[in-house]
Amino acid sequence: MKLIRGIKTKKFITSISVALFFIMTLTFFTSCGNNSNKVGSNGQKITELTWYTIGIEPKDYKQVITEVNKYLEEKINVNLNMKFIDFGDYTQKMSVIINSGENYDLAFTCSWAGDYLGNSRKGAFLELDNMLNTESGSLLYKTIDQRFWDGASIDGKIYGVPNQKELGVAPMWVFTKEYVDKYNIPYQTLHSLEDLEPWLKVIKENEPGVVPLYITKGFSYTVFFDQLVDPVGILSDDQTLTIRNMFETAEMKKSLETLRRYYQLGYINADSATAQDDKSVKRLVTKGDGQPYAEQIWSKDLKYDVVASPIVNTLITNASSTGALIAISQNSKNKEKAFEFLTLLNTDKTLRNLLNYGIDGVHYEKVSENSIKLLNQDQRRYEIPYFGLGNMFITYTLDSEPDTKWQEFKEFNDNANVSPALGFKFDASKVSSELAAINNVLEEFKSTLYSGSVDVDEYLTKLNTKLKEQGIDKVINEMQSQINQWKANKN
Known part of the structure; x- marks a missing residue:
């Protein structure tokens, strides 16, 4: 009898355990899906969209997203749940999220974070062509410059909506205005690396404690080249689309030899091979990648005034035209609503500026219809990477910027050169x-090598020898075959 009662007891406990399991499971899914059952003031069901984006969550995020969601409920019956991942962690963490099969809706992606090309090719992001070809989708398509779509195209398909901003790579020399004014330096006429030399000499001889040309570990000088994968690509104006190793070009050797000579003359900081960017270091000039009004951003960041001149003409490349996009997850349960939201984000000024700047009267105040003044600049509670949030051309200008800012950005884009390889996407699976x-x-x-601290002939030879040993010729041949086919299909 004891044995039988024991068995019955075990069966009873098992039954209770199973029942509890189902209750807990039901509770979990109910709690996870609460927002799907939320009804707005118009009586319609609210769809919650989960959006992974780059940057740190602003202090006033919850306050701002509450206002955003009120507006979205009225417009398209949507609420947003934005999840922020910091810059340095973004690619790795998004890879984990994607590989886990998580059900999210939207994600920031680009050429330098979030692996737009790789994740699109492996099916992580939704192909958008069918949606873009609808009547409502055409509104979004027409809003964004065609060259952004060309850059976003992968094997003829679109997998992300480009965030409209500057289109090209604009390498610039960034000069400290104090020394430009003091020595009447004609910075606007200085473009090539060699153009800098007379003025580097002036600073070296007259300003002890000032670095004439400040170089840090991340410095590169590839202004003549469109890297399709580092260091393989084409010369930026090469219509023949001849694939090369950048470090075997005459242009690269000349630039490296100039940097070596400058280092030996004491024009470059001694720690250039390892230096991290130290804003306290006094310098005449350094290199930056800019766009219209970049000087204002740099001056604010450095806390002193700078001026800039272009090194070469702006170049639109695959990398630059995919510098910021928003993709819809293939696993999203709300694909149509996600696309509807992206259309609104890129065409609706109220929504775009609310996400960009926060709440009128709290985080900024309007000084005219399209211009604002940011409040509490010293302790701003709502700061967010503007470029990651959609079409920048419909955002307000700041009171320190001209009303023509976005028109000038359009002109900047229109006047840029276009890489002959724009639209080509290399399939690296074989290499x-x-x-x-x-x-x-x-x-x-x-x-x-870029630091100028080593002999160019010796180190360039060592580098190219090792690159060959590791199969760079195979990469070049594979890329040449693919780009030849792409060119033939394009024509």
Whole structure:
């Protein structure tokens, strides 16, 4: 009898356990899906969209998103749940999220974070062509410059909505205005690396404690080249689309020899191979990648005035035209609503500026219809990466900026040169192991070579020898074959 009662007891406990399991499971899914059952003031169901974006969550995020969601409920019956991932962690954490099969709706992605090309090719992001070809989708398509769509195209398909901003790469020399004024330096006429030399000499001889040309570990000088994968690509004006190793070009050798000479003359900081950007270091000039009004941003960041001149004409490349996009997850349960939201985000000024600047009267105040003054600048509680949030051309200008700012950005884009390889996307699957090995070689040599601190002939020979040993010729041949086919199909 004891045995039988024991069995009955175990069966009873098991039954209770199973029942509890189902109750807990039901509770979990109910709690996870609460927002799907939320009804707005108009009596319609509210769809919650989960959006992963880059940056740190602002202090006043909850206050702002409450207002955003009120507006979205009225417009399209949507609420947003924005999840922020910091810049340095974004690619890795999004990779984990995607590989886990998580059900999210939207994600920031680009050429330098979130791996737009790789994640699109492996099916993580939704192909948008069918949606863009609808009557409502055409509104979004027409809003964004065609060249952004060309850059976003992968094997003829679109997998992300570009955030409209500057289109091209604009390498610039950034000069400290104090020394420009003091020595009447004609900075606007200085473009090439060699153009700088007379003025580097002036600073070296007259300003002890000032670095004439400030270089840090991340410095590169690839202004003549469109890197399709580092360091392989084409010369930026090469209509023949001849694939090359950048470090085997005459242009690269000349630039490296100039940097070496400047280092030996004491024009470059001694720690250039390892230096992290130190804003306290006094310098005449450094290199930056800019756009219209970049000087204002740099001056604010450095806390002193700078002026800039272009090194070469702005170039639109695959990398620059995919500098910021928002993709819809293939696993999203709300694909149509996500696309509807992206259309609104890129066309509706009220929504775009609310996400960009926060709440009128709390985070900013309007000084005219399209211009604002930010409040509490010293302790701003709502700061967010503007470029990650959709069409920038419909955002307000700041009171320190001209009303013509976005028109000038359009002109900047229109006047840019276009890489002959724009739209070509390299499929690296056949040479992935070679590219990984090549990247290790570059990590070993690039910073040292660009620093000017080593003999160019010796180190450039070592670099190219190791690149060949790791299969760079195989990468070049594979890319040449693919780009030849792309060119033939394009024509």
